[in-house]
Amino acid sequence: MNFDFSDDQKQLRDQARKFLAEKCPPKAVRVVLDGKAPYDKELWKGLAEMGFLGVAIPEEFGGAGAGHLELCVIAEEMGRANAPVPFSSTVYLAAEALLIAGSDAQKKKWLPAIAAGEAIGTLALFEGKGNPSPKNVKITAANGVLNGVKKPVADGAIADFAVVAARTGSSGRENDISLFLVDLKAGGVEVKSLTNLDPTRGQAEISFRECKAEPLGAAGEGWSILTQMLDRAAVLCAFEQVGGADRALEMGRDYALDRIAFGRQIGSFQAVKHMLADMYVSATLARSNSYYSAWALSTNAAELPEAAAAARISATQAFQHCAKNNIQVHGGMGFTWEFDCHMYYRRANAMALGLGSLSYWEDQLIERMRKKNAA
Amino acid sequence: MNFDDTPQEAAFRETARKWIEANAPKELHAELSKSSLGRIRLANRDIVDVGKAWQKKKFEGNWACLHWPKEYGGRGATPIEKVIWQQEEGVYGKLTQPFQIGEGMCGPTVMAFGSEDAKRRYLPKLASGEEIWCQLFSEPSAGSDVAGLRTRAEKKGDNWVVNGQKIWTSGAHYSDYGLLIARTDPNVPKHKGLTMFFLDMKSPGVEVRPIKQANGMQEFNEVYFTDVVIPDSQRLGAVGEGWSVSLTTLMNERMSIGARLATGVPEMFEFCSSLMLEDGLAIDDPAVRSKLASWAAKSSGLKYTSYRTISALSKGERPGPENSIGKLVSGMMLQDIATCAMDLQGAAGVLTGNDEETVQGQFQQMLLSSPSMRIAGGTDEILRNIIAERVLGLPGDIRVDKDVPYNKIPTKGR
Known part of the structure; x- marks a missing residue:
């Protein structure tokens, strides 16, 4: 059994960590946090130069042609650094959608641009409150044009194109939904930035009015493609969450070692030690589940849907748990804008919702386990 | 990333599987497959008898105590081979319950600190299941703080005389030998006055009483010692070094990896x-x-x-x-x-x-x-301390009794 990343993949992780430590210190994250820039353009360019944006994109489309395991190790580092760039929207969702369902022309148009850092993509799925469900897709597509409003769209204000889920039928079934590729710089699109929990990752409202859209994948296949996209993104986001959880745990541990109260290191109090030990437990469970989902993703195994849901749940819980208790370990200082704790708290809770909330993924896991047990 | 065996591991697995297929007590498979928390019970047969038969068969086939050296009854197997064996042994592994403390804790301690004679005398019989060992560490007033134990061993000539009480001893009622930690010097701080021994559980003055537990079952015992004589040749490690010897024992406990815990x-x-x-x-x-x-x-x-x-x-x-x-x-x-x-x-x-x-x-x-x-x-709390201190590197607890002679440590809270 070799249930671990290879030496090359670990080397890539070290390389990514070193790069991000240098190019994406908390100071850089704060530029975006404080609203001085919509995202870190320099970092985005650097990620492209390092080959990280196209690591899982085949060479024929301008990528490095490595694989999803390589993308997982980079994702972990992106989460650890709290990178203020549209990585998940572009790489986990838009690029994967193209890889799953894109025509040759669509791939040729967008994938090399993604890998080069010249195009930002995103998924426009949600329409107000609610989790992923065909019922919640109301905007319509007919005769090649879209009409309706998507909200929230992650990184919508900076994206060049979007994968849009729209209604093309009214049978009440999944095959009412189709996916479309929309050039957001073309006409018929109105984008409005929205304030949100995690300002290091923007959210937007996008209105489509008689907006030209080309189909992505076959008509009526939208929900099936979307399900695959969400599973893949769940795995990759789980690695970001694992990276974030580990960093929050580390911050809490370091502070507990440095801070003196009542004449001793606060890390010598069991109330604090046990809180940190529990954070380690959550982070470890999340890491192990994520490794399994990475294996399933990289081998396109039949276990992927169940593994992705378990990783999503575990990693969401771990990141929320570690980010929350990191603030608690810091005490009052943890509640200041100046300390970095809140950046992870914000990211953890925003990420917990982005691909559908925890309860949605809990539903998914149970349904998928049932299906397996029935088979 | 893959879940495959290496060719060597696959060959080992195949050999193990074939041997188990040919030798395991298949008539017990259904009953053993039922999940169980705590002791295994069989409807018509005593788990110790059935376990001893399976252990003996494994020993004869060279499959007992796999990771032990061959000269002491093991197979000299690697840690991964032991894991593979456990995976293949599957539900029959539940039959090894009476021997786990011996194999995982007592045996390795004898191996590390016993004389060559003692190793050759005791370890193969432990491996074959002929003799069962138990571990006598916990006491009524020394649970998580096991170094606070009170059982006394006093030197009389070439022997030690033991008085005191142990508790939570699994299998004491069917064990032949016990690994015992006792206080040999109460005038020094608690960790420094301990010594490790092994003894014949049939020695005069040893009394085993079952404990009726909160769940109504009886799975553990109390063991009382009244003027029990242990020859000095059955001491493991130096006098006063019992604590560090016990760490070897407990470290081996933590190495038992293959065991899958019930989650419900x-x-x-x-x-x-x-x-x-x-x-x-x-x-x-x-x-x-x-x-x-x-x-x-x-x-x-x-x-x-x-x-x-x-x-x-x-x-x-x-x-x-x-x-x-x-x-x-x-x-x-x-x-x-x-x-x-x-x-x-x-x-x-x-x-x-x-x-x-x-x-x-x-x-x-x-x-x-x-x-x-x-x-x-x-306990959950001790495990969290272990994670916090050994994994996360947080400071140990401030120990108020660390430098106090054992006999000056308060024994009552109020």
């Missing part, structure tokens, strides 16, 4: 899949499925955590600290699952007999037994 998740999933509530199946109730999903994710997290450990062993690396979370997670989960299952049973949940409404009382039994999972082998 499969039982709960099955229960919720068939339980009809007023508005439909329990598994379709949003509150139930939310909890169930979290437990399922934890349970798979534990499974793949152990796979990471196995991978490290397979590569010949030292496993990381991640495996230390197993009992902490599964113990709490069992208790929570039991409580939730009984809640779903409503008023009938109070019944503990063979009632249909409560699926034969399995969750009630889980509820009553689960507190011990959170205590035995290191």
Whole structure:
């Protein structure tokens, strides 16, 4: 059994960590946090130069042609650094959608641009409150044009194109939904930035009015493609969450070692030690589940849907748990804008919702386990 | 990343599988397959008798105590081979329960500190199951703080005379030998006045009494010592070095990796899949499925955590600290699952007999037994301390009794 990343993949992780430590210190994250820039353009360019944006994109489309395991190790580092760039929207969702369902022309148009850092993509799925469900897709597509409003769209204000889920039928079934590729710089699109929990990752409202859209994948296949996209993104986001959880745990541990109260290191109090030990437990469970989902993703195994849901749940819980208790370990200082704790708290809770909330993924896991047990 | 054996591992697995297929007591397979918390019980046969027969067969086939050196009855196998053996042995592994403390803790301590004569005399018989060993560490007033133990051993000529009491001793009533830690000097700080011995459990003055536990069962014992004589040749390590000898024993305990702990998740999933509530199946109730999903994710997290450990062993690396979370997670989960299952049973949940409404009382039994999972082998609190100190590098507790002579440490809280 070799249930671990290879030496090359670990080397890539070290390389990514070193790069991000240098190019994406908390100071850089704060530029975006404080609203001085919509995202870190320099970092985005650097990620492209390092080959990280196209690591899982085949060479024929301008990528490095490595694989999803390589993308997982980079994702972990992106989460650890709290990178203020549209990585998940572009790489986990838009690029994967193209890889799953894109025509040759669509791939040729967008994938090399993604890998080069010249195009930002995103998924426009949600329409107000609610989790992923065909019922919640109301905007319509007919005769090649879209009409309706998507909200929230992650990184919508900076994206060049979007994968849009729209209604093309009214049978009440999944095959009412189709996916479309929309050039957001073309006409018929109105984008409005929205304030949100995690300002290091923007959210937007996008209105489509008689907006030209080309189909992505076959008509009526939208929900099936979307399900695959969400599973893949769940795995990759789980690695970001694992990276974030580990960093929050580390911050809490370091502070507990440095801070003196009542004449001793606060890390010598069991109330604090046990809180940190529990954070380690959550982070470890999340890491192990994520490794399994990475294996399933990289081998396109039949276990992927169940593994992705378990990783999503575990990693969401771990990141929320570690980010929350990191603030608690810091005490009052943890509640200041100046300390970095809140950046992870914000990211953890925003990420917990982005691909559908925890309860949605809990539903998914149970349904998928049932299906397996029935088979 | 893959779950495949190396060619060597695959060959080893094949050999093990064939041998087990030809030799295992298949007539017990169904009964052993039933999940069980705590001691295994067989309807018509004594687990110790059946276990001894299986252990003897394994010993003769060179499959006992795999990771021990050959000259002491083992196979000289690598850690990963031991894991593979455990995977293949499967439910028959439950038959090894009476021997686990001997193989995992007492044997390795004798191996590290015993004389060559003692090793050749005791270890092969331990490996073959002919002689069973127990471990005599915990005391009524020394549980998590085992170094605070009171049992005294006093030197009289070439012998030691032991007086005191041990508790929570698994298998003491059927054991032939015991590994005993006792206080040999009460005038020095607690860790410094301890010495390790082994003794014949049939020695005059040894009295074993079963403990009736909170769940109504009797799985452990108290062991009383009244002027029990132990020859100095049965001392392990130097006088006053008992604490560091015990660390060897306990370190071996933590190395027992292959063991999969019960979580209660499969039982709960099955229960919720068939339980009809007023508005439909329990598994379709949003509150139930939310909890169930979290437990399922934890349970798979534990499974793949152990796979990471196995991978490290397979590569010949030292496993990381991640495996230390197993009992902490599964113990709490069992208790929570039991409580939730009984809640779903409503008023009938109070019944503990063979009632249909409560699926034969399995969750009630889980509820009553689960507190011990959170205590035995290191309480949840001690395990958190271990993770905090050894994994995260946080400072140890401030120990107020560290430099105080043992006999000056207060013995009563109020």
